[in-house]
Amino acid sequence: MSMTHNGKGVRAITHAAFKVALLTYCQARQSPHPGFVILDTPLITYRDPIRSPLGALSPDEQTISRSDLKERFFQHLSSLGSDGQFIVFDNADPPANAGSLAHIETFTNDRSQGRQGLFKIS
Numbered sequence: 001m002s003m004t005h006n007g008k009g010v011r012a013i014t015h016a017a018f019k020v021a022l023l024t025y026c027q028a029r030q031s032p033h034p035g036f037v038i039l040d041t042p043l044i045t046y047r048d049p050i051r052s053p054l055g056a057l058s059p060d061e062q063t064i065s066r067s068d069l070k071e072r073f074f075q076h077l078s079s080l081g082s083d084g085q086f087i088v089f090d091n092a093d094p095p096a097n098a099g100s101l102a103h104i105e106t107f108t109n110d111r112s113q114g115r116q117g118l119f120k121i122s
Contacts, residue, residue: 009044009061013069016042020077023084036085043070043092071095078102 016039026033057065074094077086078101086102094104108114 009057009064012042012044013064013073016073020080020086024080027083033084036087038087038089040089041091042088043073043090071097074098074101 019037019039023033023035023037025031027035070092074097077088080086081102098104106114107117109116
């Protein structure tokens with residue numbers, strides 16, 4: 001079965017796994033790599049299927065959303081912290097223990113709560 005048969009969430013987490021594996025592969029072989037990975041919505045499977053314009057979760061996305069993949073994802077990135085830096089942009093809430101594994105910055109686009117965006121404008 002090709003990757004096109006999987007839902008968007010499965011493709012997103014697979015793509016993230018590949019990018020992280022590429023960093024570890026390059027470092028193990030002392031090959032050039034910038035030493036950081038930016039992951040854009042790798043946990044899209046955890047989106048709200050009711051409020052999302054993407055609609056219902058596909059069967060493979062439903063299986064992943066019931067698993068502990070989210071917690072294991074952050075634990076794995078934390079275990080690689082000395083190998084590189086990981087920047088994760090996602091709309092899904094991080095697992096409860098993520099704050100002990102990484103620095104979490106929440107962007108709310110609300111001046112009264114959290115941070116509005118990536119850049120701080122005075």
